[in-house]
């Protein structure tokens with residue numbers, strides 16, 4: 001079953017195999033054991049707080065996330081900047097402070 005994105009019409013075609021080549025479509029949230037409703041943004045990415053911690057993770061061990069899993073499909077420069085920022089947040093969590101650079105806040109926009 002296919003959906004024509006121009007007309008919105010649903011089309012049924014018989015076939016033996018369907019390959020989906022959609023690139024990155026989002027993190028596999030069902031494997032994370034999260035409270036999905038509380039942990040997911042409207043874009044179906046991980047919801048993090050200002051310290052890059054995934055919200056609503058069960059248990060006391062913090063989980064930090066960044067990059068496409070948080071931002072959604074994006075560019076490598078954002079993933080690198082977010083990775084550096086998340087590393088600083090982890091360092092702060094572990095040591096109380098950090099001297100690592102933190103170039104971005106979560107969900108910062110490019111405009």
Ligand SMILES: Cc1cc2nc3c(=O)[nH]c(=O)nc-3n(C[C@H](O)[C@H](O)[C@H](O)COP(=O)(O)OP(=O)(O)OC[C@H]3O[C@@H](n4cnc5c(N)ncnc54)[C@H](O)[C@@H]3O)c2cc1C
Pocket residue numbers: 023024066067068069073074075076077079
């Ligand atoms: C086809 C394609 C082309 C692209 N072209 C460009 C481009 O030309 N320029 C550009 O700037 N960006 C491009 N991007 C986007 C860029 O690749 C991503 O924005 C960037 O790689 C995101 O980095 P990340 O570290 O957030 O995620 P990823 O690079 O996806 O890294 C996530 C890692 O986590 C691993 N992983 C997943 N689940 C688990 C698990 N349970 N346990 C352990 N490890 C796990 C994965 O194997 C992966 O190695 C492209 C993306 C795609 C899909």
